[in-house]
Amino acid sequence: MxxxxxxxxxxxxxxxxxxxxxxxxxxxxxxxxxxxxxxxxxxxxxxxxxxxxxxxxxxxxxxxxxxxxxxxxxxxxxxxxxxxxxxxxxxxxxxxxxxxxxxxxxxxxxxxxxxxxxxxxxxxxxxxxxxxxxxxxxxxxxxxxxxxxxxxxxxxxxxxxxxxxxxxxxxxxxxxxxxxxxxxxxxxxxxxxxxxxxxxxxxxxxxxxxxxxxxxxxVLIGYFLTSEILGIYHFGKNMLEKFRSLMTQSFGKVLFPVLTKLKNQPPKLSFAYQRISRYIAFGAFPVFAGIAVTAHLFVPVLFGEQWNDSIIIFQVFSVAVSLLILTTAVSTSLLYAVNKPDQVFYLDAATNTIYFLTLLLFASEGMLAVLLAYSGYVIYKSVIFQIYANKQLTDSIFSYISAVSTPAASSCVMVIVVLVFQLISNMVLSSSIQLVGSITIGIMVYVSMIWFFAWETLLQIKTALTKGEIA
Structure with a gap:
C-alpha cells in the first residue's frame, strides 16, 4: 500500500x-x-x-x-x-x-x-x-x-x-x-x-x-547547454524513473532475501532467478513499450505542447529503462546473494568509467548525444551484468533469453499493431481519442498474445502475488 x-x-x-x-x-x-x-x-x-x-x-x-x-x-x-x-x-x-x-x-x-x-x-x-x-x-x-x-x-x-x-x-x-x-x-x-x-x-x-x-x-547538460534543454531532459528522464520505481518498489526489498535463501541450492536459484526475471519482463516490457509508442500523443495532452521536445526522451529512455529494471533489481541482487559484492563494485566502476568518458566527450554536442550516451550505457551495462549473473546459475544465457522472449515478442507485436492503428486513424481522430484507442488496442493485443502463448505464466504470477510463492 x-x-x-x-x-x-x-x-x-x-x-x-x-x-x-x-x-x-x-x-x-x-x-x-x-x-x-x-x-x-x-x-x-x-x-x-x-x-x-x-x-x-x-x-x-x-x-x-x-x-x-x-x-x-x-x-x-x-x-x-x-x-x-x-x-x-x-x-x-x-x-x-x-x-x-x-x-x-x-x-x-x-x-x-x-x-x-x-x-x-x-x-x-x-x-x-x-x-x-x-x-x-x-x-x-x-x-x-x-x-x-x-x-x-x-x-x-x-x-x-x-x-x-x-x-x-x-x-x-x-x-x-x-x-x-x-x-x-x-x-x-x-x-x-x-x-x-x-x-x-x-x-x-x-x-x-x-x-x-x-x-x-x-550536470553536463546544465553546463554545456541551456537551462531549458536541461529542464526538458530532466522532466522526461525523471518521469520514467518514477514509473520504474513504482514497478520495482513492490518486490525490490524482498528480492535479495529470497535469492539469498537459495544461494546454496544452484538449481533452485537458477529456477527462481529466471522465473522472477520472466515475471518482471511481463510487466515492464509492455508498459515501457506502450510509453514509447504513445509519447507523441500523451505528452501534449497531459503536460502541454511546451513539453513536445521531451517526446524523444520518453521514446528512447523507455527501451533503456525496461532493461535497467532487470539489471538493477535482479542481476545485482543475485550477485549480492552469492557473496559477490566485489564483482558488483568492479563492474559498476568499469561501466561507469566508460559512461563518464563518453559523456565528457559528447555532452557538448547536444541533448540527443547525452540521451544516446545514457541509453547506450544502460544497454551495455545490462548485458554485462546479465552475463556475469548467469555465470552463477546452472542454466545457460540462452535459457534466460528464452524466459523473457515471450513478453518481449508480445510487446513488439503490440507496438506494431498500435502503430498501424495510429497511421490509419491519424487523419481522422483527434490526439486524445487516438491516445485512448492506442492504449485500449495495446492492452487487448498484449493480453491476447499472453493468453494464447503464455497463459500458464499468468497463473504463476497470480500465485506469486497472492501466496508469495515462485511457482
Missing amino acids: KSVLVGITGPALLTVKARFLSPEEFGYIAVILIIVGLFRLMESFGISQAIIQRDEVTIQESSTLFYFNMLLSIFMAALLYFFSPLIASFFSLPILEEYLRVVCIIVLVTGPSLLFRAYLEKMMLFKFLSLIEIARALLNLGFTTFFLVLDWGVLGVIYAQILTATLTTLAITGVAIYLKAAAISFYFKASKLIPFLRFGVFVSAKQLMSFATKRLDE
Whole structure:
C-alpha cells in the first residue's frame, strides 16, 4: 500500500510541476535537486547504515553521533550558502544563487531525521516509517500544488520542500523519542565516531558513485547547454524513473532475501532467478513499450505542447529503462546473494568509467548525444551484468533469453499493431481519442498474445502475488 501511494505521487508531482512551470524553470529545479541530493549524501556519510549494521549502539555512541550529525548538517548548510555564487556561475544561472541560499534550510532541517530514521529501521519499526513516508509524499504534493497555483514558481517548489522536510523531521524525531528508539544525553567523544566513520566512508563512496552516475548527464547538460534543454531532459528522464520505481518498489526489498535463501541450492536459484526475471519482463516490457509508442500523443495532452521536445526522451529512455529494471533489481541482487559484492563494485566502476568518458566527450554536442550516451550505457551495462549473473546459475544465457522472449515478442507485436492503428486513424481522430484507442488496442493485443502463448505464466504470477510463492 505504501509503495503504491508513494509511487503514484511521484508522477503526479511531476505532472503538476509540468503544468505550472516552464522548461527553463524545470532546469532550475533539476540543478537544485542535484545539489540537495549531493549535500544530503555528504551529511549522512553512511552513518545510518553503520548504525543499522552494529549489533548494539550505546547511549554514549548514540549521543556522540547525534551531535556530530547536527554539526555536520550546520557545516553542510553553511558550505552550500557560501558556495552558492560559484555553483550559479558554473551553470550560468544567476538567479540560482538566490534559490540555493533558501535551499540551505532543507539541508539543515533534514540532518536530525537521518539519525533517528536509522534507529527506527534498526528496530524494524517500518510501519511508522511507512506512515510518515506516505504523509511526506502527500504533503509535498499538496504544498507544491498550493504554491504553484499561487504562481510562486520555483520558490514555491522550494518552500514546499522546506515545509515537508521540517514536518517529516519532527515526525521521525517525535516517533523515535516516543518509542525510545534512541537515547541521547549530553555526551560527545570523538573516539566513539571512528568505528562508524570507518564503515560509513565505504558506504558513502559507493553512494556518491551511484549518485554521480545518475546525475552526471544532467550536470553536463546544465553546463554545456541551456537551462531549458536541461529542464526538458530532466522532466522526461525523471518521469520514467518514477514509473520504474513504482514497478520495482513492490518486490525490490524482498528480492535479495529470497535469492539469498537459495544461494546454496544452484538449481533452485537458477529456477527462481529466471522465473522472477520472466515475471518482471511481463510487466515492464509492455508498459515501457506502450510509453514509447504513445509519447507523441500523451505528452501534449497531459503536460502541454511546451513539453513536445521531451517526446524523444520518453521514446528512447523507455527501451533503456525496461532493461535497467532487470539489471538493477535482479542481476545485482543475485550477485549480492552469492557473496559477490566485489564483482558488483568492479563492474559498476568499469561501466561507469566508460559512461563518464563518453559523456565528457559528447555532452557538448547536444541533448540527443547525452540521451544516446545514457541509453547506450544502460544497454551495455545490462548485458554485462546479465552475463556475469548467469555465470552463477546452472542454466545457460540462452535459457534466460528464452524466459523473457515471450513478453518481449508480445510487446513488439503490440507496438506494431498500435502503430498501424495510429497511421490509419491519424487523419481522422483527434490526439486524445487516438491516445485512448492506442492504449485500449495495446492492452487487448498484449493480453491476447499472453493468453494464447503464455497463459500458464499468468497463473504463476497470480500465485506469486497472492501466496508469495515462485511457482
